[in-house]
Amino acid sequence: MSTSRPLSTFHPTDLVPPDIQFDVTRRFLADQNDRKINLGQGTYRDENGLPWVLPSVQMAKSSLGDINHEYLPIAGFQPFLNEATKLLFDGTEALAEQRVASCQSLSGTGAVMLIGLTLRKLVNHRLMFATIGFQVKEIPCYRDGGFDFDAYISTLKTAIPGSPIVLHTCAHNPTGCDPTRGQWKTIGSIIKERQLFPIFDSAYLGFNSGSFSGDAWPIRYFLNNVNIELAVCLSMAKNMGLYGERIGLVACAVSSSSAAKVAQSMLQNVQRATITAPPAYGARMAAAVLSTPSIREQWSKDLVVMSSRIRKMRTRVYEELQRLQTPGDWSHVVRQTGMFAYLGISKAQVKYLEENFHVYMVETSRVSIAGLNDHYVAQFAWALDQTVRNIQ
Numbered sequence: 001m002s003t004s005r006p007l008s009t010f011h012p013t014d015l016v017p018p019d020i021q022f023d024v025t026r027r028f029l030a031d032q033n034d035r036k037i038n039l040g041q042g043t044y045r046d047e048n049g050l051p052w053v054l055p056s057v058q059m060a061k062s063s064l065g066d067i068n069h070e071y072l073p074i075a076g077f078q079p080f081l082n083e084a085t086k087l088l089f090d091g092t093e094a095l096a097e098q099r100v101a102s103c104q105s106l107s108g109t110g111a112v113m114l115i116g117l118t119l120r121k122l123v124n125h126r127l128m129f130a131t132i133g134f135q136v137k138e139i140p141c142y143r144d145g146g147f148d149f150d151a152y153i154s155t156l157k158t159a160i161p162g163s164p165i166v167l168h169t170c171a172h173n174p175t176g177c178d179p180t181r182g183q184w185k186t187i188g189s190i191i192k193e194r195q196l197f198p199i200f201d202s203a204y205l206g207f208n209s210g211s212f213s214g215d216a217w218p219i220r221y222f223l224n225n226v227n228i229e230l231a232v233c234l235s236m237a238k239n240m241g242l243y244g245e246r247i248g249l250v251a252c253a254v255s256s257s258s259a260a261k262v263a264q265s266m267l268q269n270v271q272r273a274t275i276t277a278p279p280a281y282g283a284r285m286a287a288a289v290l291s292t293p294s295i296r297e298q299w300s301k302d303l304v305v306m307s308s309r310i311r312k313m314r315t316r317v318y319e320e321l322q323r324l325q326t327p328g329d330w331s332h333v334v335r336q337t338g339m340f341a342y343l344g345i346s347k348a349q350v351k352y353l354e355e356n357f358h359v360y361m362v363e364t365s366r367v368s369i370a371g372l373n374d375h376y377v378a379q380f381a382w383a384l385d386q387t388v389r390n391i392q
Contacts, residue, residue: 020362020363021040021041021042021362024038024040024041024360024361024362025038025040025041025360027354027360028040028041028360031358031360033358035358035376035379036358036359036360037358037359037360037371037372037376037379037380038360038371039359039360039361039367039368039369039371039372039380040360040361040362040367040368040371041368041371042173042238042339042340042368042370043238043243043368043370043371044238044241044306044339044370045370045371045373046373047309047373047374047375048373048375049371049373049375049376051241052241052306053241054240054241054299054302055298055301055302056240056289056295056296056298056299056301056302057240057241057242057285057289059288059289059292059294059295059298060285060286060288060289060292060295061285063288063292063295064284064285064288067280067281067284069280070280071276071277071280072104072277072278072279072280072283073277074103074268074271074272074276074277075102075103075104075264075267075268075271076103076104076105076249076277076278076283077104077278077280077283077284077287079287079291080104080247080249080283080284080286080287080290081102081103081104081249083286083287083290083291084102084234084236084249084251084286084290085100085102085249085251086290087212087213087216087290088202088216088219088232088234088251089219089220089223089251089253090213091220091224092220092223092224092253093223093224094223094253094254095253097257098257098260099253099254099255099256099257099259099260100251100252100253100254100260101251101252101254101260101261101263101264101267102249102250102251102252102264102267103249103250103264103267103268103271104247104248104249104278104283105233105248105249105250105278106246106248106275106278106279107235107236107237107246107247107248108201108202108203108233108234108235108237108248109235110246110248110275110278111233111234111235111248111249111250112166112199112201112233113274114233114250114267114270114271114274115164115199115231115233115250115252115267116164117270117274118250118263118266118267118269118270119164119197121266121270137155137159139151139152139155139156139165140152140155141172141175141177142175142177142342144332145177145329145331145332145335145336145342145344146177146332146335146336147172147175147177147178147179147183149179149183152179152187153186153187153190156187156190156191156194157190157194159194159196161194161195161196162195162196162197163194163196163197164196164197164198164199164231165191165196165197165198165199166199166201167187167198167199167200167201167218168200168201169200169201169202169204169205169215169216169218169219169232170202170204170205170207170208170215170216170218170337170338171203171204171207171208171215171337171338171339171340172338172340173203173204173338173339173340173366174340174342174362174364174366175336175340175342175366176336176337176338176339176340176341176342177335177336177337177342178208178337178338179218181217181221184217184218184221185221185225188221188222188225188226189226191222191226191228192226192227192228197228197229197230197231198222198228198230198231199230199231199232199233200218200219200222200230200231200232200233201233202216202219202232202233202234202235203233203234203235203237203238204238204239204338204339205234205239206239206303206306206307207238207239207303207306207307207310207338207339208307208337208338209307210303210304210306210307210308211300211303212239212300212303219232223253229252229253229254229255229259230252230253231250231251231252231253232250232251232252232253233248233249233250234248234249234250234251235247235248236248236282236286238339239303239306240285240286240289240299242282242285242286245279245281245282245285246278246279246282247279247282247283247285247286250267252267306370309370310338310339310369310370313369313370313372313373313377314333314334314336314341314369315334316372316374316377317330317333317341317369317372317377317380317381318330318331318333318334320377320378320381320382321333321381321384321385324381324382324385326381326384326385326388326389327388327389328388332344339368339369339370340366340367340368340369341366341367341369342364342365342366343361343365343366343367343384344365345365345384345387345388346365346391346392347363348391348392349365349387349388349391349392350362350363350364350365351363352387352390352391353383353384353387356383356387357379357383357386357387359380359383359384
């Protein structure tokens with residue numbers, strides 16, 4: 001005799017579709033073709049297509065010795081917070097005057113959520129994150145393979161005063177299109193005029209120029225020249241290769257040391273309500289990299305290695321497409337910067353590349369240039385050439 005079971009608590013809820021980016025990797029791993037190429041995953045790969053443990057990180061791991069596994073404080077591992085904020089704000093009055101609040105986070109994603117939930121407590125801020133109850137307005141920034149400065153500025157001028165605005169510090173994901181320094185200055189003046197609160201999403205510092213400090217220029221310019229409060233959401237996942245360690249932070253540079261204390265208390269309050277305490281191991285490694293001169297020097301070299309190889313791959317792709325006389329203008333591949341390139345092909349062409357050539361990318365045609373190497377770049381360019389010739 002059968003008995004009916006009560007409906008599940010989750011029964012009325014629709015099935016959530018798979019995450020687009022992670023589903024690309026799932027399909028790639030299921031593919032048995034030995035010449036398959038994964039350009040969907042935003043992780044650095046070496047010349048043989050393998051994960052690269054940075055020499056500086058290897059040195060840092062060796063230096064840690066015996067460590068315990070106790071909880072960190074709510075704000076995180078203080079040596080990491082100290083070194084990372086010095087790295088971000090070196091030479092600024094905000095750092096010298098103790099006007100910085102900081103809290104360790106679960107990499108960049110956690111940092112954005114942490115500052116979002118913190119600002120959500122302030123009734124005069126309208127945070128642009130739909131997942132925590134705010135209206136989101138996207139600013140157009142891409143056109144014809146480059147940064148659409150005019151459309152960006154036009155939309156920025158309509159922002160509601162007091163609104164936070166998320167800015168990618170460098171190596172824009174997904175387009176690879178960054179403002180020039182002159183354009184940053186214009187953006188800064190409008191943000192100040194509109195009384196906006198900039199949040200610098202900083203996941204790729206070092207991937208543009210090979211210099212962390214050089215890529216962090218917009219942050220320091222806003223602090224020293226625009227002279228407004230701001231937040232930085234920093235991830236060390238990419239530039240230290242610590243993807244699985246989920247190491248990042250939120251740093252708020254505010255108008256006074258007393259305001260910094262308030263911001264610190266609010267960040268910690270949100271942290272306690274969400275994750276309680278962040279992971280320790282990645283923070284210890286990152287702190288060792290930043291605080292040990294010899295390891296810090298090696299890390300600077302590692303950044304040059306990664307950024308240089310990415311630029312080399314951009315050039316190789318462009319040269320192969322030129323050699324094949326692939327229809328269209330592909331110069332944007334070398335004009336764009338950082339880990340990603342925005343190919344600008346259709347969803348049908350993306351699907352064709354996957355089904356016929358085992359080349360995997362997200363449907364927007366964003367590709368991780370860091371996933372290419374000399375063994376596969378010609379194969380990729382040929383597949384792209386054949387696709388744009390035959391599929392619209």
